[in-house]
Amino acid sequence: MVSGVLDIESETALAAPAAALAAVLRPGDTIALSGDLGAGKTTLARAMLRALGWAGDVPSPTYTLVQPYDLEAFPVWHVDLYRLEDPHEAEALGLFETEAALLIEWPERLGARLPADALRLHLAGSGDAPRHLTWTAPKAWEGRWPPLPPR
Numbered sequence: 001m002v003s004g005v006l007d008i009e010s011e012t013a014l015a016a017p018a019a020a021l022a023a024v025l026r027p028g029d030t031i032a033l034s035g036d037l038g039a040g041k042t043t044l045a046r047a048m049l050r051a052l053g054w055a056g057d058v059p060s061p062t063y064t065l066v067q068p069y070d071l072e073a074f075p076v077w078h079v080d081l082y083r084l085e086d087p088h089e090a091e092a093l094g095l096f097e098t099e100a101a102l103l104i105e106w107p108e109r110l111g112a113r114l115p116a117d118a119l120r121l122h123l124a125g126s127g128d129a130p131r132h133l134t135w136t137a138p139k140a141w142e143g144r145w146p147p148l149p150p151r
């Protein structure tokens with residue numbers, strides 16, 4: 001497990017970490033995006049999908065729960081579990097069977113069903129304030145996240 005922190009001064013500054021994540025994302029991966037209401041989880045997911053080549057809309061999946069994206073390389077599902085009442089409901093959504101990469105907002109709703117090899121990202125801050133991105137990277141993400149510092 002590796003943990004760390006990154007300051008994100010503005011929404012624009014999300015583009016760099018989003019692109020770094022997009023560059024290493026693989027089918028079957030889970031990225032757990034936690035943080036309070038308005039912390040920027042959807043904004044980060046949107047920036048990742050842009051970096052992955054998606055040119056269309058990226059609506060918040062608050063009501064649909066799962067918004068699939070058929071990207072050229074592999075499918076990505078943007079998931080928002082805010083309205084999930086029980087971890088078992090996630091099975092009906094197909095989250096544990098898909099080969100798509102999962103970007104999951106409100107991953108805490110999954111409780112112990114959150115895959116152990118998920119990359120856990122947490123955004124702190126709200127409103128116009130700068131955000132702090134912290135993470136816990138399991139072994140499955142070794143060499144992928146955190147990105148190597150430029151030299």
Ligand SMILES: Nc1ncnc2c1ncn2[C@@H]1O[C@H](COP(=O)(O)OP(=O)(O)OP(=O)(O)O)[C@@H](O)[C@H]1O
Binds near residue numbers: 010035041
């Ligand atoms: N540094 C920043 N990073 C991300 N978002 C920022 C930043 N600064 C300001 N914002 C703004 O904060 C808001 C974040 O909204 P967003 O929908 O992404 O939050 P969320 O975490 O997905 O909320 P929810 O829990 O309701 O799904 C946006 O309006 C965005 O423009």
Ligand SMILES: [Mg+2]
Binds near residue numbers: 043080105
């Ligand atoms: Mg959101």
